[in-house]
Amino acid sequence: MRLLARCPDCGFEMGLLLEDADKRKRCRRCGRLFKVPTVEQMRMAIDLLGQAHSKVYVDEKGNVYG
Numbered sequence: 001m002r003l004l005a006r007c008p009d010c011g012f013e014m015g016l017l018l019e020d021a022d023k024r025k026r027c028r029r030c031g032r033l034f035k036v037p038t039v040e041q042m043r044m045a046i047d048l049l050g051q052a053h054s055k056v057y058v059d060e061k062g063n064v065y066g
Contacts, residue, residue, distance in 0.1 A: 003042075008034050 003016040007027035014028060022038040037045070049065060058064050 003036070005034075005036055007032055 004013055005016050006013050009032045010030040012027055012029040020036050024033050024035050026033050
């Protein structure tokens, strides 16, 4: 299974392996180091987005999804 990750700085999308979950990866474009969420965190985010009544979701920490 492959994951699609987006750099939080430059927005570059990278294809990652499932084994890359819960690891730190470096953006291939800008070089920023960022943490890939765990598989469980990704499942929770997908479930929350499915329950959302709008196209944008903001979690309790202020992170915006959608």
